[in-house]
Amino acid sequence: MGLLIPILLLLVSADFCFAPPLQPRQTTPASGAPSDSSSGSSFDSASTTKPVVSPDATEDEEIRQPVPEKVLRATLPAAHTPARHGDTSGPYWIGQRTMVEDYCGWGWLRTEKAGWSQARWVVIQYDPEICPVPHAFLPRPQDDMDYQYKLYGEFAPYRAYEPQADVWVDVFLIKGFVSLGPAKNPILREPPAHGSSKPNRFAERGANLR
Amino acid sequence: MRIPAFFWFFTTITASVMANDIVLISGGPALRSHERFKTASHDKYWGNFIDSALARVGELQKGLGPGDRLTWLVFRPGYVTRGEEDKQDYFKLIEERGQKHGLVPIYFDNKEQLFTLLRRDGSPERPKISRLEYYGHSNKKCWMFDYSNRVDGGAIEPLVVHVDDLEKISGSSFTPNATCVSYGCHSGEEFSQRWRMVVGRPMVGAIGKTDYSDGGMPKLSEGKGGSWAY
Numbered sequence: 001m002g003l004l005i006p007i008l009l010l011l012v013s014a015d016f017c018f019a020p021p022l023q024p025r026q027t028t029p030a031s032g033a034p035s036d037s038s039s040g041s042s043f044d045s046a047s048t049t050k051p052v053v054s055p056d057a058t059e060d061e062e063i064r065q066p067v068p069e070k071v072l073r074a075t076l077p078a079a080h081t082p083a084r085h086g087d088t089s090g091p092y093w094i095g096q097r098t099m100v101e102d103y104c105g106w107g108w109l110r111t112e113k114a115g116w117s118q119a120r121w122v123v124i125q126y127d128p129e130i131c132p133v134p135h136a137f138l139p140r141p142q143d144d145m146d147y148q149y150k151l152y153g154e155f156a157p158y159r160a161y162e163p164q165a166d167v168w169v170d171v172f173l174i175k176g177f178v179s180l181g182p183a184k185n186p187i188l189r190e191p192p193a194h195g196s197s198k199p200n201r202f203a204e205r206g207a208n209l210r
Numbered sequence: 211m212r213i214p215a216f217f218w219f220f221t222t223i224t225a226s227v228m229a230n231d232i233v234l235i236s237g238g239p240a241l242r243s244h245e246r247f248k249t250a251s252h253d254k255y256w257g258n259f260i261d262s263a264l265a266r267v268g269e270l271q272k273g274l275g276p277g278d279r280l281t282w283l284v285f286r287p288g289y290v291t292r293g294e295e296d297k298q299d300y301f302k303l304i305e306e307r308g309q310k311h312g313l314v315p316i317y318f319d320n321k322e323q324l325f326t327l328l329r330r331d332g333s334p335e336r337p338k339i340s341r342l343e344y345y346g347h348s349n350k351k352c353w354m355f356d357y358s359n360r361v362d363g364g365a366i367e368p369l370v371v372h373v374d375d376l377e378k379i380s381g382s383s384f385t386p387n388a389t390c391v392s393y394g395c396h397s398g399e400e401f402s403q404r405w406r407m408v409v410g411r412p413m414v415g416a417i418g419k420t421d422y423s424d425g426g427m428p429k430l431s432e433g434k435g436g437s438w439a440y
């Protein structure tokens with residue numbers, strides 16, 4: 001009996017002394033339920049109730065979940081190239097940006113149906129008012145290395161001279177492009193490397209005194 | 211007695227009438243948008259080939275004979291595009307600098323126009339060339355007026371004088387003892403020899419690179435073992 005009295009007293013007083021159990025707190029207002037900052041009480045009946053999350057919002061969050069590949073792409077500088085620029089009507093070529101050390105040129109160009117083994121090494125000539133080269137939008141020319149584009153324009157009737165390798169290279173006059181994103185693989189073909197000169201027919205004949 | 215006197219009179223008169231021409235050629239600068247990120251970046255200063263040609267004028271003017279003249283040919287398109295990039299009117303500056311030396315630039319837009327300007331018959335309007343000097347980009351095969359300007363790191367065909375084009379320049383446009391100098395890089399490695407063979411006049415050219423970065427006349431790049439060669 002002597003033990004029962006303190007136990008009963010403890011049970012009765014616990015109801016007055018202990019705080020109510022904590023409920024999960026809503027930190028952001030649910031959609032369509034503006035928060036009331038003036039009320040200031042976090043123990044209101046409204047704030048202690050579980051937040052109601054609509055099934056649509058949950059789906060949205062799942063869709064926007066970034067996959068590592070997308071995160072990587074978004075952080076690449078080439079992500080800042082416009083998806084489409086200039087005049088993108090008419091025939092086009094598929095181009096892959098490739099840079100070769102000590103060799104002038106933009107990269108490889110092929111027709112839609114041809115493979116990369118039939119691609120041509122080109123330099124791109126552009127008018128900034130019509131359409132600049134895609135890497136002009138990027139901090140450095142190498143920032144779109146191994147990116148693919150649909151390039152609109154035509155081949156020039158003249159060639160360009162590559163002074164390091166002493167070769168003539170095709171010139172593509174660009175008027176527009178569509179970005180196709182990074183290529184699966186870099187193109188490892190060597191660009192052309194034939195001599196630029198014809199045989200010197202004056203070597204035996206003597207000087208040109210016409 | 212009368213015949214030698216006549217010949218003496220004739221040769222004296224002819225020599226005074228047959229004036230010669232000294233031709234200076236200035237190529238165009240590269241664009242900074244193409245060159246900015248390269249380790250060996252060209253043409254930080256736009257006027258390398260203008261100032262170097264004009265630095266030579268004073269010296270050449272001292273040796274001019276009666277009736278001789280100096281002609282300054284400037285590749286126009288390179289200064290149009292570089293001027294647009296730098297937002298400067300370089301033609302005004304070029305003409306002002308030329309005026310200080312009593313020179314008016316004659317502009318050319320491609321190699322065909324240059325070949326026309328170099329075609330001489332010895333008449334007072336088109337005197338023969340006694341000296342030709344080139345200031346601009348080159349390698350062992352070409353003069354490249356448009357290097358890294360229209361296309362990054364190269365030059366387009368109509369704006370390149372390749373060794374295969376030299377047959378369009380006639381040796382008869384030059385005086386018999388004419389001297390030619392190319393102050394571009396590597397000209398002495400092949401271009402000079404092909405010039406001598408095809409045009410029939412000697413051309414001094416550099417083996418190795420030439421350096422315009424100190425202003426004034428270009429010099430051979432140090433530490434590359436370069437030299438001048440015919």
